[in-house]
Amino acid sequence: MTIYTEHDGRTDLAPSQWLSPTEICNELQIPLQTFYQWRVKGIGPRAYRFGRHLRIDRHDFDEWLQSHVEAAPSAGSSNH
Numbered sequence: 001m002t003i004y005t006e007h008d009g010r011t012d013l014a015p016s017q018w019l020s021p022t023e024i025c026n027e028l029q030i031p032l033q034t035f036y037q038w039r040v041k042g043i044g045p046r047a048y049r050f051g052r053h054l055r056i057d058r059h060d061f062d063e064w065l066q067s068h069v070e071a072a073p074s075a076g077s078s079n080h
Contacts, residue, residue, distance in 0.1 A: 017058035021047075024056055 024045065025032050038044030045064035047056050 018048075018055040019058060019061060021054055021056070024061065 019027075021032060021035050025035050035044060039047065045056050045061045047054050049055075
């Protein structure tokens with residue numbers, strides 16, 4: 001018997017990939033301090049605490065990244 005679990009309304013067939021704050025910072029090329037400042041301000045990616053370890057689900061991180069995409073400038077605008 002196969003049991004599928006639901007996580008935030010989506011059905012996962014593959015296990016989650018967990019990232020550490022250091023891995024997030026390496027990927028974004030930002031200081032670790034910036035990540036923790038985002039957490040204090042409530043603007044960073046959602047994280048989970050396992051004992052003393054903080055982890056970020058890869059899917060949650062990718063969604064968070066997509067929510068921060070800047071719109072391309074319109075064709076008629078000029079910065080000159």
